[in-house]
Amino acid sequence: MLTVGVAEEFLLLGPDGAVVPSAPFVARQARDEDRIRPGFLAYQLVTDTAGCGSLHELRGELSRLRLQAADAARRAGVSLVSVGAPPFAAGPLGAVTDETRYRELAGWFPDAVVAGRGCTCQVRIEVTDRDQAVDVLARIRPWLPALLALTVNSPFADGLDTGWASYRYHLQQHWPTFRPPGAWDGADRYDSVVRSLIHSGAAPDESTVFFLARVPAGQPVVEVRVADACLTVEDSVVFAGIVRALVRSLITDARRNLTTTPVPTSVVDAHLNTAAHGEVRLRQDRLTPTMPAAHEAVVRLMRKIGPALSANGDVDDVYRGFKRLRQQGTGADRQRRARRRRKGTTDFVQFLAGSTAAGTAEG
Incomplete structure (x- = not known):
């Protein structure tokens, strides 16, 4: 059984x-302090589960x-919310912890501090060894757009609808290493690429190489980082279950010596952009007979992970x-419905905080 752990970033x-x-x-x-800590920016909080x-x-x-962090936030007079990016312009958006x-890190990439506003849900799957983990990275590349499409949850910024479903994805492209992993042959090659990125100045250390899926230093772990912070606990649980099943499926493919058709990074990037714009319609009443490629990828993903x-x-x-x-739609869909229905900013913040602490939210 593959253990699964989740790190969540909150505002x-x-x-x-x-x-x-x-x-x-x-x-x-x-x-x-082992499980709840400040994030990169001083208004971000990070929680981190053990492997389950x-x-x-x-x-x-x-x-x-979430309940422990939300209670601590209330005692400090603030609300803990799980969204991919700050929905409003107010406050010190550049405040580094x-x-x-x-x-x-802020000194290395001052122009990328704005990208630090993005909050993610990071799923970690422990595997047999780092060579196996790197092989999974190569095989998971075509599935990254589908994983993003399932978790988009940041439609607002500066108090306005950005037109993105994951504005966080748009923001984080300011980081030099925010990109899909390559199809590398083994852990030694992966480590060599990471060292070269550090040597070139694209990252100060291994922990700041922000591939959309990566292998942490010295650990036999696949860490998937493509997702927005999930609105509810249930959203995070479902996403973690999908990632674990996908990793298991890809390991099975490798054991059966099944090859994968190489997908150019330009194609993966294009489909990621489609997913981030919210062009993948999950809600039944919004589907059309002609489905975008990224939506078709979601359908294929759910079929693949069944066994x-x-x-x-x-x-x-x-x-x-x-x-x-x-x-009900994605987190972005539910946020948009809630914003239309609620009377002003305070009411909307209360909706986000309630959804964060509760299991589900309909908007």
């Missing part, structure tokens, strides 16, 4: 929607950490969650 907002740079204080209030053997266990960990590593979902014991959780996505 701290005031009632007026302004970002509030109180993450260091909120993290201390939460009193769980089941989605039931993962759901419990995600819920516990006062830690040496973060200050150095692995069964092997993992995740069929009910994932298919129930996917059905809900088909009925």
